Amino acid sequence: MNIRKIDTFSGHRDSVYTIISDGTASGFYSAGADGFVIQWDLEKPDLGKLVARAGTSVYALCFDEVHKKLWVGQNFEGIQLIDITTGTISATAKITTAAIFDIKIWEDKALIALGDGVIVIMDVKNFAVQKHIKVSEKSIRSIAVNPLTREFATGDSGHNIHIFGLDDFQLKKTVQSHTNSVFSVQYSPDNRLLFSMGRDAHLKIWNADKNYEAVADIAAHMYAVNHLSHSPDGQYFATCSMDKSIKVWDGATFKLKKIIDRSRHAGHGTSVNRLLWTDYQNLLISCSDDRMISVWEVQA
Secondary structure (H helix, E strand, O other): OEEEEEEEEEOOOOOEEEEEEOOOOOEEEEEEOOOEEEEEEOOOOOOOEEEEEOOOOEEEEEEEOOOOEEEEEEOOOEEEEEEOOOOEEEEEEOOOOOOEEEEEEEOOEEEEEEOOOEEEEEEOOOOEEEEEEEOOOOOEEEEEEEOOOOEEEEEEOOOEEEEEEOOOOOEEEEEEOOOOOEEEEEEOOOOOEEEEEEOOOEEEEEEHHHOOEEEEEEEOOOOOEEEEEEOOOOOEEEEEEOOOOEEEEEOOOOOEEEEEOHHHHOOOOOOEEEEEEOOHHHEEEEEEOOOEEEEEEEEO
């Protein structure tokens, strides 16, 4: 496997916490501690477009492809809704005074993970709160939706994974999974496996088809594992960590294939916070506390 850094995007003035697709093949959004939401195009790396100034740090973005709206989680302020077609703020909602760690949209519902241990369910069309679910006494850090089983999983700072039904929002199972905060949960592309990772530096894999029985427990990094992203074809996945590295793994065997770090590939100088593995030329995007967004060419 050959890895090559092909671009670096610089535009943020502080740590970059999140990157998501903008619904196109080559475009994506980024946001972070400076409150800036920037739209980028892999075909035009020098032309970042400032979409919003949130005013507070932003951990969570979610693009609603149906209604062409960008959901921006403004920490301690609520949700800002940006109409992509007009470039204007179409609505705001003061849903919380806590941090907003994740936003996922499924059909006509938005699932929002909060720092006070609550999941807020919002109606997407009406932009209205429908339900509060108290999950934990500590932060809900991540949400993953499984359309195959009509479930969603959450990871929290209480070291647990919780599985809920998407139809009734009832708790189905709690998996006491890690020895410290669970920072991210992600389903595999075929929705058969659930991946969890967090502050204990372990990557754990669970079988969603068999009541989330344990499949693997991997000491993946030296420090906290922040996020995971699968390659478009599902053959590989990448993890990123507070240890400043990105690691690429085999999707079938879970064996380590490649390490991307500062000494080998001029990688990030501080914590790598999030990944986005795109369909566009199989490019892997990473963002970091070093304020930079890096683009990696991965050739298997």
